[in-house]
Amino acid sequence: MFKNLMARFGKGAAKVDLVLDKNQFQLGETVAGRLMIQGGEVEQEINKIDILLMVAIRHDDTEHLHTVATIPTYESFTIHPGERKEFPFQYLLPYDLLISGNHVTYFFSTNLDIAGGVDQKDRDYIEILCPNPLQQVLDALSRLGFREKHDSRKFNGRVQEFELFPTDFLQGRAEELEFIAAVQPDGVRLLLELDLYSFGHEKELKREVFISQQVLESEDELVSELKRILEEMAEYGVTGYYRDAHGHSYHHGHSSSGLSGAVGGFAAGVIGAMVVDEVVDELFEDDDEDELEDFFEDD
Structure with a gap:
């Protein structure tokens, strides 16, 4: 019971990790990798997994975040203590994005929605190269x-x-x-x-x-x-x-x-x-x- 309580606050809860095959891409290229879910100390219900491609644009000394795309993910499932689940990940980059630079950065934001608990997050930066x-x-x-x-x-x-x-x-x-x-x-x-x-x-x-x-x-x-x-x-x-x-x-x-x-x-x-x-x-x-x-x- 104590472990369940702690897991609700994030300690000993399931973890999420988006592992990409590489982090530099051309426009129009497919981003590929694996979505890794590692079970914690107790059984937990996963409501959903949200993966967003975000762009951070610096303008007039202020950084603005914008969602470029929401990538479809998986149905709800149960993760058992210590269990490891792996899902394939692919996303085709559009041809008309900004190029990465000192004022433009991109990252994938992954959110593991845990029923009755604190969501777990992961952030993975990528670089979009010049055509x-x-x-x-x-x-x-x-x-x-x-x-x-x-x-x-x-x-x-x-x-x-x-x-x-x-x-x-x-x-x-x-x-x-x-x-x-x-x-x-x-x-x-x-x-x-x-x-x-x-x-x-x-x-x-x-x-x-x-x-x-x-x-x-x-x-x-x-x-x-x-x-x-x-x-x-x-x-x-x-x-x-x-x-x-x-x-x-x-x-x-x-x-x-x-x-x-x-x-x-x-x-x-x-x-x-x-x-x-x-x-x-x-x-x-x-x-x-x-x-x-x-x-x-x-x-």
Whole structure:
């Protein structure tokens, strides 16, 4: 009787442990593992097991928790003293989640609902890696000397931004490179913002580019293409003109099909679209809602 009483308060009660095969995953990959239930010192009725995929988003020094998914679990059962039960676990990650970073973390929260007793909990962190096309872009920028900043991969209420600073190419000319990304079947689309030093103040240049799958498959070609694009942006910031492959100068005017008109086309495949749809109104104030549109405004 004493053991039953103590088990009601959690001492000597059944325990739960979600054991994952690994903790790093690509978007669209299946998370697999085992759900382990270890019986305590007395027989107990398990009402249910809840497994939630949670995302913690840090915004303005405040951490917000949101349930990404509730994974279906098992019917009620009895666990006997010292008994060990094991259930298979699988969950298919969506393709449109945010990438893990200093401002975005994920974990599975497992709750063992014990009839008449204190629930037992388990927490298992996972890391969601960049999709291969996006990682290839980051690797190419790294070869050019760009390094991700601490605030990179933060979620601004509408999109996830990648922020880098130059250590070699464009060092002394540019302060920062920012971009948002949309991964598409035939390549990756980037919305770039290059912040240049200009007569004691900062000048922002914005440009939308598409990197084809063919270019992504060649690391050297990708590095050359990104270097060319950024060099053109830097030159435009000084002269107001771009140069073509033959060295001829031309003015690159803004148009409705350029940055200011790119928001709609960028919706498909944008990193973090699922979180944008579900949590933006819950987590962020109204004055953040136009931040994506501001990103596209003409200089």
